[in-house]
Amino acid sequence: MFNYLLYRFAQVLALSLPLRTAYSIAVLLSDIRFLFARQDRIHVTGNLKVMFPQKSNAEIKKISKLLFRNFAKYLVDFFRFKKIQKDYINKNIHIKDLHYLDDTLALGKGAILLTAHMGNWELGGVVTAMLGYHFTTVALPHKSKRVNNFFNKQRKEKGLDVLPLGHAAKALLRALRKNGLLALVGDREFSGKGILVDLFGKPTTFPLGPAVLSLQTQAKIIPSFMLRRPDDTFDLIFTKPIEYNPSGDKDRDLREIVTKYKSVFEEYMRLYPEQWFIFKRFWY
DSSP states (O other): OHHHHHHHHHHHHHHHSOHHHHHHHHHHHHHHHHHHOHHHHHHHHHHHHHHOTTSOHHHHHHHHHHHHHHHHHHHHHHHTGGGOOHHHHHHHEEEEOTHHHHHHHTTTSOEEEEEOSBSOHHHHHHHHHHTTOOOEEEEOOOSSHHHHHHHHHHHHTTTOEEEETTSOHHHHHHHHHTTOEEEEEOSOOOSSOOEEEEETTEEEEEOSHHHHHHHHHOOEEEEEEEEEOTTSOEEEEEOOOOOOOOOSOHHHHHHHHHHHHHHHHHHHHHHOGGGBOOOSOOOO
C-alpha cells in the first residue's frame, strides 16, 4: 500500500509541476538516494567497473551519480504520460531510421523491437504507439497488485497492449504470425532459462525469448533505443535489423541471434553507461 500511495503522490506532483521543476526535484531526491541507498550504489558501481576497468574511482562515481539522476528523470517522464501529445513528440523526440521498422513489417512476418533498460524504454514504446504502430509488450508483474495495475494503466492509456511475463509466449507467437509488432526488453533474464553470453569480457545471462520468437516466426529483431540528450530531449533510434542464416541446429541458431543483438547492446551501453538502469549485480 505504501509504494502505491508513493507512486500516486509522485504522479500528482509530476503532472502538476512544470517539467523542469519536476526534474529538479527528482534530481535532488536522487542525490539523496545516492548517498543512502548503499546496496544500489554498490551494485551500480560494480557493474560500471566491469564495463570500464580502466576508469578511476572518481570517474565511476561521476557516472554512477548521473545514472541515479537519469533514472529519477525517467520516473518523472513515466508519471507524465498523460501529458504526452503529438506536439511533445514533435518538439522533443528526434526519430532516427524509422524506415528499418517499416521495411521489416513490409516483409509480412512481423517485427520485434528489442531494447534494454536504457534511457527511457517506456517512453519509447509510447512514442512508437502514438506514431501509429500498434504493438504488444511484456512486463514483469509487480508483487503488489495495486502497483502493477497502476503501471499497466499508464501504459494502456497510451495504446500499449501489456502481457505479464511468463504467460505471454503463445500470444506473442500469434501476434508475429499475423505480421504484428512486439516490443521487448532483452538485457535481463528473469525466467531462469537464459543463455550465457560474454559481455564486456565477463560471462552473464541474457534471456532467450526474443531469439526463440524470431527463429520460430522469421520475424526480424530490430534493436531500438530511446536515449536522453543533455538537454532532456530524446533520440528514438531504430538500428539495422539482426540478420542471421538458420543452420538447422536450434541451439547454434539461438546463440548466433543472441550474440548479434548482445553486441548492439554492448555498443550502446558503452556509449551511454549513465543511462543503463540496472541496480542489481549483473555479472557473477
